[in-house]
Amino acid sequence: MLAGRTVQVKQRDDLYGEYEEYGQWLSDKGTILLQRSLAALPISADRLEENFWHEAVHGILEAAGYATLSEDEKLVSLVAGFVHQLLKTARFEDV
Numbered sequence: 061m062l063a064g065r066t067v068q069v070k071q072r073d074d075l076y077g078e079y080e081e082y083g084q085w086l087s088d089k090g091t092i093l094l095q096r097s098l099a100a101l102p103i104s105a106d107r108l109e110e111n112f113w114h115e116a117v118h119g120i121l122e123a124a125g126y127a128t129l130s131e132d133e134k135l136v137s138l139v140a141g142f143v144h145q146l147l148k149t150a151r152f153e154d155v
């Protein structure tokens with residue numbers, strides 16, 4: 061769910077072959093497409109998560125009204141990398 065809208069995440073075998081991209085954010089459909097790991101195109105679980113967050117950040121920026129910032133691939137990758145790292149390393153402690 062993003063900004064009250066259900067987001068579908070779909071893995072495809074042919075995304076990289078067709079678009080030379082590991083992921084896509086389809087704004088009009090509220091869908092994240094990800095290249096599935098294949099024997100001929102291995103993608104680690106970490107890389108798959110990073111790809112997910114990259115596309116999610118595109119969606120978040122657009123939902124927040126910053127579509128122009130969403131066009132900045134370097135910014136999107138930086139934020140996605142930080143979010144991914146935070147989630148991978150966060151420890152929730154009882155106090």
Ligand SMILES: [Zn+2]
Nearest residue numbers: 114118133136
């Ligand atoms: Zn991108």
